[in-house]
Amino acid sequence: MTEAEKHFTELAAEIPEAQQGKMFGALCLKASNGKAFLLLKNGNIAIKLSGPSLEEALHLKGSTIFEPSEGKKMNGWVQIPAEYQNLWKEYAQTALAEVEKIEIKPSKSK
Numbered sequence: 001m002t003e004a005e006k007h008f009t010e011l012a013a014e015i016p017e018a019q020q021g022k023m024f025g026a027l028c029l030k031a032s033n034g035k036a037f038l039l040l041k042n043g044n045i046a047i048k049l050s051g052p053s054l055e056e057a058l059h060l061k062g063s064t065i066f067e068p069s070e071g072k073k074m075n076g077w078v079q080i081p082a083e084y085q086n087l088w089k090e091y092a093q094t095a096l097a098e099v100e101k102i103e104i105k106p107s108k109s110k
Contacts, residue, residue, distance in 0.1 A: 002043060003043075003082070004040060004043040004044070004045075004082050004085075005027070005040065007082075007085050007088065008027055008040045008045070011029075011038075011088055011089055011092060012029055014089060015029065015089070015092060015093065015096065017031075017032065017096070018030065018031065018037075018038075018092075018096060019031075019032070021036070023036045023039050024039065024041070024068045026039045026040055026041045027039065027040045028040070029092065029096075031096055031099040031100045031102075032100065033099070033100065033102060033103075033104050034104065035099045035102050035104075036048070036099075037092070037095040037096050037098070037099040038088075038091075038092050038095055038096075041066075041068075041079070043082045044079050044080060044081050044082055045079070045080050045082075045088055045091075045092075046066035046068075046074075046077050046078065046079045046080075047077065047078060047080060047088075047091050047092065047095045048076055048077050048095050048098065048099060049076065049077075049078055049091065049094065049095055049098070050076055050098060053091065053094050053095075054076065054078060057078045057080055057091060058078055060080060060081070060084055060087075061081075062081040062083070063078055063079060063080050063081065063084075064078070064079050065077065065078060065079070066078060066079040067079075
């Protein structure tokens with residue numbers, strides 16, 4: 001287990017309302033509505049943020065808009081380097097609160 005995976009596991013335990021899962025083949029945390037808000041990719045986290053939280057995270061050295069594959073940027077997702085693990089929980093809690101507000105639309109029957 002890498003240092004980042006270890007920290008991800010600890011973070012998941014500190015946010016019991018989050019459910020662990022997979023997204024793009026990577027470990028992720030999901031809100032109770034099933035929406036992902038954080039994932040671990042290449043030793044960094046990608047996290048769904050908006051407004052001032054997104055802008056603040058993007059100002060961290062090495063942070064970028066998350067690209068699950070080269071050239072495909074995900075709007076509202078920022079990749080934060082492992083060197084900022086001390087901030088991951090704060091951003092995770094902010095992201096969880098935002099994602100929890102997303103209403104799940106019922107699927108249309110065919």
